[in-house]
Amino acid sequence: MAVTRAKKVAQVEKLGSELKNASSMIVATYSKLTVTQDFELRKALRPTGAKYRVVKNTLAERAGKGTKVEEVLKNLQGVTSIAYTEGDPVALAKALAKYVKENPEFSFKAGVVEGRVISVKEIESLATMPSKEELYSKLLFLLNAPSQRLVTAMNAVGRNLAVVVGQGVEQKKFKEA
Numbered sequence: 091m092a093v094t095r096a097k098k099v100a101q102v103e104k105l106g107s108e109l110k111n112a113s114s115m116i117v118a119t120y121s122k123l124t125v126t127q128d129f130e131l132r133k134a135l136r137p138t139g140a141k142y143r144v145v146k147n148t149l150a151e152r153a154g155k156g157t158k159v160e161e162v163l164k165n166l167q168g169v170t171s172i173a174y175t176e177g178d179p180v181a182l183a184k185a186l187a188k189y190v191k192e193n194p195e196f197s198f199k200a201g202v203v204e205g206r207v208i209s210v211k212e213i214e215s216l217a218t219m220p221s222k223e224e225l226y227s228k229l230l231f232l233l234n235a236p237s238q239r240l241v242t243a244m245n246a247v248g249r250n251l252a253v254v255v256g257q258g259v260e261q262k263k264f265k266e267a
Contacts, residue, residue, distance in 0.1 A: 098149060105153035108141060114179035115159045116186055116201040116213060118171050123195055131189050131196070140175040140182045158205040170199070179203045180221050187217035 135142050147166035154163035175182045190196055201208045203216065258264055
Protein backbone atom coordinates (compact mmCIF):
# COMPACT_ATOMS: atom_id res chain seq x y z
CA MET A 91 0.00 0.00 0.00
CA ALA A 92 1.38 3.38 -1.01
CA VAL A 93 2.05 6.03 1.61
CA THR A 94 -0.20 9.04 1.15
CA ARG A 95 1.15 12.54 0.75
CA ALA A 96 -0.28 13.55 4.14
CA LYS A 97 1.58 10.68 5.85
CA LYS A 98 4.82 11.65 4.11
CA VAL A 99 4.42 15.26 5.27
CA ALA A 100 3.81 14.03 8.83
CA GLN A 101 6.88 11.77 8.65
CA VAL A 102 9.05 14.63 7.38
CA GLU A 103 7.82 16.97 10.13
CA LYS A 104 8.39 14.38 12.87
CA LEU A 105 11.86 13.45 11.59
CA GLY A 106 12.74 17.13 11.10
CA SER A 107 11.85 17.98 14.70
CA GLU A 108 13.95 15.05 15.96
CA LEU A 109 16.90 16.04 13.75
CA LYS A 110 16.85 19.64 15.04
CA ASN A 111 17.78 18.29 18.49
CA ALA A 112 20.32 15.78 17.16
CA SER A 113 23.94 16.74 17.71
CA SER A 114 25.40 13.72 15.94
CA MET A 115 24.27 11.42 13.17
CA ILE A 116 25.65 8.53 11.17
CA VAL A 117 24.25 7.72 7.74
CA ALA A 118 24.54 4.10 6.68
CA THR A 119 23.49 1.70 3.96
CA TYR A 120 22.77 -1.98 3.94
CA SER A 121 21.93 -4.81 1.61
CA LYS A 122 20.04 -7.99 2.46
CA LEU A 123 19.57 -7.08 6.12
CA THR A 124 17.04 -9.41 7.74
CA VAL A 125 14.37 -8.35 10.19
CA THR A 126 16.26 -10.13 12.98
CA GLN A 127 19.48 -8.28 12.14
CA ASP A 128 17.58 -4.97 12.05
CA PHE A 129 16.06 -5.76 15.45
CA GLU A 130 19.54 -6.55 16.85
CA LEU A 131 20.86 -3.22 15.54
CA ARG A 132 18.02 -1.29 17.18
CA LYS A 133 18.58 -3.26 20.39
CA ALA A 134 22.32 -2.39 20.33
CA LEU A 135 21.56 1.32 19.85
CA ARG A 136 18.92 1.56 22.60
CA PRO A 137 21.40 1.87 25.54
CA THR A 138 23.21 4.74 23.78
CA GLY A 139 20.02 6.82 23.64
CA ALA A 140 20.23 6.96 19.85
CA LYS A 141 17.36 6.66 17.41
CA TYR A 142 17.55 4.62 14.23
CA ARG A 143 15.40 5.08 11.12
CA VAL A 144 15.31 3.64 7.64
CA VAL A 145 14.33 6.58 5.46
CA LYS A 146 13.59 7.48 1.89
CA ASN A 147 16.35 9.70 0.56
CA THR A 148 14.08 12.56 -0.55
CA LEU A 149 12.18 12.57 2.75
CA ALA A 150 15.44 12.59 4.72
CA GLU A 151 16.74 15.52 2.67
CA ARG A 152 13.54 17.49 3.28
CA ALA A 153 13.52 16.68 7.00
CA GLY A 154 17.16 17.76 7.36
CA LYS A 155 16.70 21.26 5.97
CA GLY A 156 17.69 23.89 8.51
CA THR A 157 19.39 21.42 10.90
CA LYS A 158 23.00 20.68 11.84
CA VAL A 159 22.85 17.48 9.75
CA GLU A 160 21.51 19.09 6.57
CA GLU A 161 24.79 18.80 4.64
CA VAL A 162 25.12 15.03 4.94
CA LEU A 163 21.50 14.35 3.93
CA LYS A 164 21.83 16.02 0.52
CA ASN A 165 21.98 13.90 -2.66
CA LEU A 166 21.69 10.52 -0.95
CA GLN A 167 21.48 7.46 -3.17
CA GLY A 168 20.61 3.83 -2.58
CA VAL A 169 19.17 2.34 0.59
CA THR A 170 19.66 4.72 3.49
CA SER A 171 19.34 4.47 7.24
CA ILE A 172 20.21 7.08 9.83
CA ALA A 173 21.19 6.78 13.47
CA TYR A 174 21.18 10.01 15.44
CA THR A 175 21.55 11.13 19.01
CA GLU A 176 21.49 14.19 21.23
CA GLY A 177 23.99 12.52 23.57
CA ASP A 178 27.43 10.99 23.27
CA PRO A 179 28.57 10.57 19.64
CA VAL A 180 31.29 8.12 20.70
CA ALA A 181 28.75 5.69 22.18
CA LEU A 182 26.74 5.81 18.94
CA ALA A 183 29.84 5.24 16.81
CA LYS A 184 31.02 2.37 19.04
CA ALA A 185 27.66 0.60 18.87
CA LEU A 186 27.46 0.95 15.08
CA ALA A 187 31.11 -0.02 14.51
CA LYS A 188 30.62 -3.17 16.57
CA TYR A 189 27.53 -4.00 14.53
CA VAL A 190 29.38 -3.39 11.23
CA LYS A 191 32.10 -5.86 12.26
CA GLU A 192 29.48 -8.54 12.90
CA ASN A 193 27.36 -7.72 9.81
CA PRO A 194 29.40 -6.79 6.74
CA GLU A 195 26.25 -6.10 4.70
CA PHE A 196 25.80 -2.95 6.81
CA SER A 197 28.20 -0.08 6.06
CA PHE A 198 28.68 3.63 6.72
CA LYS A 199 28.12 6.41 4.19
CA ALA A 200 28.98 9.51 6.24
CA GLY A 201 28.42 11.17 9.58
CA VAL A 202 27.97 14.45 11.42
CA VAL A 203 29.39 15.32 14.83
CA GLU A 204 28.38 18.65 16.36
CA GLY A 205 27.49 20.05 12.93
CA ARG A 206 30.73 18.94 11.24
CA VAL A 207 30.58 16.36 8.45
CA ILE A 208 32.91 13.42 9.00
CA SER A 209 34.06 10.62 6.70
CA VAL A 210 33.81 6.87 7.14
CA LYS A 211 37.41 6.70 8.45
CA GLU A 212 36.64 9.40 10.99
CA ILE A 213 33.58 7.45 12.14
CA GLU A 214 35.78 4.41 12.69
CA SER A 215 38.36 6.44 14.62
CA LEU A 216 35.55 8.01 16.66
CA ALA A 217 34.48 4.49 17.64
CA THR A 218 37.93 3.79 19.10
CA MET A 219 37.92 6.87 21.33
CA PRO A 220 37.08 6.57 25.02
CA SER A 221 33.56 7.60 26.03
CA LYS A 222 32.79 10.83 27.90
CA GLU A 223 32.55 8.94 31.19
CA GLU A 224 35.99 7.38 30.65
CA LEU A 225 37.47 10.79 29.81
CA TYR A 226 35.89 12.33 32.90
CA SER A 227 37.28 9.60 35.13
CA LYS A 228 40.78 10.00 33.63
CA LEU A 229 40.60 13.76 34.10
CA LEU A 230 39.49 13.40 37.71
CA PHE A 231 42.33 10.94 38.33
CA LEU A 232 44.84 13.43 36.90
CA LEU A 233 43.42 16.26 39.01
CA ASN A 234 43.43 14.10 42.14
CA ALA A 235 46.93 12.59 41.70
CA PRO A 236 49.01 15.60 42.93
CA SER A 237 47.00 15.92 46.14
CA GLN A 238 47.33 12.16 46.75
CA ARG A 239 51.10 12.42 46.32
CA LEU A 240 51.26 15.36 48.73
CA VAL A 241 49.30 13.49 51.40
CA THR A 242 51.50 10.41 50.91
CA ALA A 243 54.66 12.51 51.31
CA MET A 244 53.31 14.24 54.42
CA ASN A 245 52.36 10.90 55.97
CA ALA A 246 55.78 9.48 55.11
CA VAL A 247 57.56 11.97 57.40
CA GLY A 248 55.59 10.92 60.47
CA ARG A 249 55.77 7.24 59.55
CA ASN A 250 59.54 7.40 59.02
CA LEU A 251 60.03 9.19 62.36
CA ALA A 252 57.96 6.54 64.12
CA VAL A 253 60.00 3.76 62.47
CA VAL A 254 63.32 5.36 63.55
CA VAL A 255 62.10 5.87 67.14
CA GLY A 256 60.75 2.30 67.21
CA GLN A 257 64.08 0.88 66.03
CA GLY A 258 65.94 2.98 68.63
CA VAL A 259 63.75 1.59 71.40
CA GLU A 260 64.26 -1.99 70.19
CA GLN A 261 68.04 -1.55 70.08
CA LYS A 262 68.02 0.23 73.43
CA LYS A 263 69.72 3.33 72.04
CA PHE A 264 67.91 5.63 74.43
CA LYS A 265 69.04 6.05 78.03
CA GLU A 266 66.51 5.97 80.79
CA ALA A 267 66.07 9.19 82.69
